[in-house]
Amino acid sequence: MMQWVSRLVAIVLLLGLGAGCTGNTPFQCDETNCESPYECVDNTCVLGCPRDETKCNDQCVNLTYSSQHCGSCGNACPTGQQCIDKKCGCPSETTLCNDVCTDLFNSKENCGACGKACDAGLFCVAGKCQCPAEATLCDGVCVKTANDPKHCGGCGKACSGEEACSAGSCLSSCPTGQVACSGSCVDTNSSSEHCGGCDKACATGKSCANGSCQCPQGETDCSGTCVDIRSSAKHCGTCGTACGTGKVCVNGACTASCPSGQTLCGDQCVDLTSDSKNCGTCSNVCSGSLQCINKACACSGGTTNCSNQCVDTNTNRSHCGGCGKACGDGLSCSSGACKSSCGAGETSCSGVCVNLQTSTDHCGQCGTKCTGGTSCSSGKCACPSGQTLCSGFCTDTSQNTQHCGSCGNACPSGQLCSGGSCKSQCASSETLCGGQCVNTKTSAKHCGSCNNACPTGQSCESGSCKLVCSSGTTACSGQCVNTSTNVAHCGGCGKACSSGQACVSGACKSTCSSGTTSCSGSCVDLQTDAKNCGSCGKACASGETCSAGACKSTCSSGTTSCGGSCVNLQTDSKHCGACGNACPSNQTCQSGACKATSTGSAYAPCTASCPTGFVCLNTDPSGTDMRCLRQCGTATACPTGFACRYENGRTSGNSKQGCFKECKAQSGCSTVGTSLGCWLTWGVCVGQAKAATGRKGYEDCVNNANCDTGFECIDVRFQTEVRTLCMKTCTLTCPAAFACRGAEGSATAGAPKHCYRRCTSLSDCSSTSVNTYCSTSRAVCLVQK
Numbered sequence: 001m002m003q004w005v006s007r008l009v010a011i012v013l014l015l016g017l018g019a020g021c022t023g024n025t026p027f028q029c030d031e032t033n034c035e036s037p038y039e040c041v042d043n044t045c046v047l048g049c050p051r052d053e054t055k056c057n058d059q060c061v062n063l064t065y066s067s068q069h070c071g072s073c074g075n076a077c078p079t080g081q082q083c084i085d086k087k088c089g090c091p092s093e094t095t096l097c098n099d100v101c102t103d104l105f106n107s108k109e110n111c112g113a114c115g116k117a118c119d120a121g122l123f124c125v126a127g128k129c130q131c132p133a134e135a136t137l138c139d140g141v142c143v144k145t146a147n148d149p150k151h152c153g154g155c156g157k158a159c160s161g162e163e164a165c166s167a168g169s170c171l172s173s174c175p176t177g178q179v180a181c182s183g184s185c186v187d188t189n190s191s192s193e194h195c196g197g198c199d200k201a202c203a204t205g206k207s208c209a210n211g212s213c214q215c216p217q218g219e220t221d222c223s224g225t226c227v228d229i230r231s232s233a234k235h236c237g238t239c240g241t242a243c244g245t246g247k248v249c250v251n252g253a254c255t256a257s258c259p260s261g262q263t264l265c266g267d268q269c270v271d272l273t274s275d276s277k278n279c280g281t282c283s284n285v286c287s288g289s290l291q292c293i294n295k296a297c298a299c300s301g302g303t304t305n306c307s308n309q310c311v312d313t314n315t316n317r318s319h320c321g322g323c324g325k326a327c328g329d330g331l332s333c334s335s336g337a338c339k340s341s342c343g344a345g346e347t348s349c350s351g352v353c354v355n356l357q358t359s360t361d362h363c364g365q366c367g368t369k370c371t372g373g374t375s376c377s378s379g380k381c382a383c384p385s386g387q388t389l390c391s392g393f394c395t396d397t398s399q400n401t402q403h404c405g406s407c408g409n410a411c412p413s414g415q416l417c418s419g420g421s422c423k424s425q426c427a428s429s430e431t432l433c434g435g436q437c438v439n440t441k442t443s444a445k446h447c448g449s450c451n452n453a454c455p456t457g458q459s460c461e462s463g464s465c466k467l468v469c470s471s472g473t474t475a476c477s478g479q480c481v482n483t484s485t486n487v488a489h490c491g492g493c494g495k496a497c498s499s500g501q502a503c504v505s506g507a508c509k510s511t512c513s514s515g516t517t518s519c520s521g522s523c524v525d526l527q528t529d530a531k532n533c534g535s536c537g538k539a540c541a542s543g544e545t546c547s548a549g550a551c552k553s554t555c556s557s558g559t560t561s562c563g564g565s566c567v568n569l570q571t572d573s574k575h576c577g578a579c580g581n582a583c584p585s586n587q588t589c590q591s592g593a594c595k596a597t598s599t600g601s602a603y604a605p606c607t608a609s610c611p612t613g614f615v616c617l618n619t620d621p622s623g624t625d626m627r628c629l630r631q632c633g634t635a636t637a638c639p640t641g642f643a644c645r646y647e648n649g650r651t652s653g654n655s656k657q658g659c660f661k662e663c664k665a666q667s668g669c670s671t672v673g674t675s676l677g678c679w680l681t682w683g684v685c686v687g688q689a690k691a692a693t694g695r696k697g698y699e700d701c702v703n704n705a706n707c708d709t710g711f712e713c714i715d716v717r718f719q720t721e722v723r724t725l726c727m728k729t730c731t732l733t734c735p736a737a738f739a740c741r742g743a744e745g746s747a748t749a750g751a752p753k754h755c756y757r758r759c760t761s762l763s764d765c766s767s768t769s770v771n772t773y774c775s776t777s778r779a780v781c782l783v784q785k
Contacts, residue, residue: 209392
């Protein structure tokens, strides 16, 4: 009997060993027969760590990149170092200085090299001790000349005791919305140094909004420190609620492990694809102003990485046109070039040319910074569409649990905000991300998946981040470019011009207009251009000007130095009467003043002849209206707001070309002439020659101005051509030989409807005034090229 029992036990054990221990078998296991994630402890299968992790102090960790257990349990990396392939070391682009990982590009104590410290008042920029872009070195100290009363507008320019400095000027009183604090005009609603009143500085990590120091959106003030209670193990869900050993904080609750897509770094679950403090790997901190984008530290929004600082090389004085290309004293950076004055529509704020209508740092006036996620639109700080300013921060009240539906309406504990209402769970079309219900198909912060934030300047469409370009620019290779002038994308993305060519009106041109030469894709005057004086690339030294193709210390008699070029202020349209005073496109410079003349302005009627640079063209697509237009073509582009077109404003032809005013409505033509109309077909202003009896069916028209009563001027698409024609309106019936049809002569299309000429052959269409053909499928006359 005992022998039989022994054999039965052996059979059971063999069966158990063969199948593998899975945790349901409480005896006779070893390291070879416990299936992952189980492990054998005291001959019993218990739940263990995943295959790529090891248990250290009852916590599963990855020894490959854990800074607390690097290579082995308990082997913690020194402060500032990270664990890379089981070894402690410094993150990329940093150097070990005195046992501390240091960024030599922006460390004041180790600027450019270990132990090389910057003097007091100086900062480390690109590995060199200097002042930041918005400051100037005055008496060995970096100051902001925009509002420093001792150096207002420049070093040594002190304001009197009764004046205050604002935007580089000494004023007897500060502008509306600003207060004088120690002689400087500041906005106490947004200034972190003077928040709510003079000398009331915000603590580190906080910003000033509506006159009070506040934590960033999504963070809570816990005893003076801003923390994210959704992920902080020391303040999980509420301030002071700490998770126990081996537990982490997820969505404000202590749990045993991180959710899918996140990794445990220290005591927090993070997304390595977007966390700037743990980018790609734990403890890999993005330096300077770099952001974590797809596991890599990089810049976004069209900015350039200059020594770990994301800068706009179009306006940054320290990196004007490229990293390290600093502008000299007194010069501003505009469109990537150092200039003595800002371009049209720009204002100099502390030496930086900005558009006060759109600049988030200088919105409406110099020094007014948009905070809390607001952006500058038409000179005012405002939240993006769909968001509301709550407690100084732009908030989506449709999903924010603290401001659900309206500011201050917090959801009860355990509930979520979905569609502006507090609910116990998310809707079917939404996903729970960080305690909020979001639509991952449209959320820019959670695009496609939780915490997958789109870079600045991109939006989320169908779960994918896409670049959003402003009007007049096109997305090419991740950047918004003007395909009319960009030599790398001339006329379209990827259409690069050959060496020596320039991009003019979307076409690569091998030659520039008379008197100019192509240098690096730009047409310049070698006789006056200080950067290309006499030949391409030959730049004049600081303080010199270019005159007659040679660099000189002074300009010749009758000319003045403007931005390094010698110009005649009496006749130069770009510097009329004074440097930087550019005349409007329809005016010329005469005796130092911008004037419009009947012979030299756009759309002036042709008399005996047009002045130099203008051409006499017929501007009326339905009659004759001869006018002098600025000539354009081969290498001569039109001013902003004008398009280079052939006679009648058409995009094709064999005559000379002139600059037609662009328009989208009749009001767009008022600035160049009261007798002009906007031709929607081509989007330009044209003349309006009116017949005494008006125009009828199948005749060209402009905005109903020359259509007879009962006829309507409409955009009609036939095949690939669009024309505006006078067509008789109808509901059911039309005159004999005509049919009441919808768009493109279709018998099935809905309203509006117009009368089309019936036909069975081409001869039936010969009576129409424009070139038509007989559509056999629709039995009416349609327009053809």
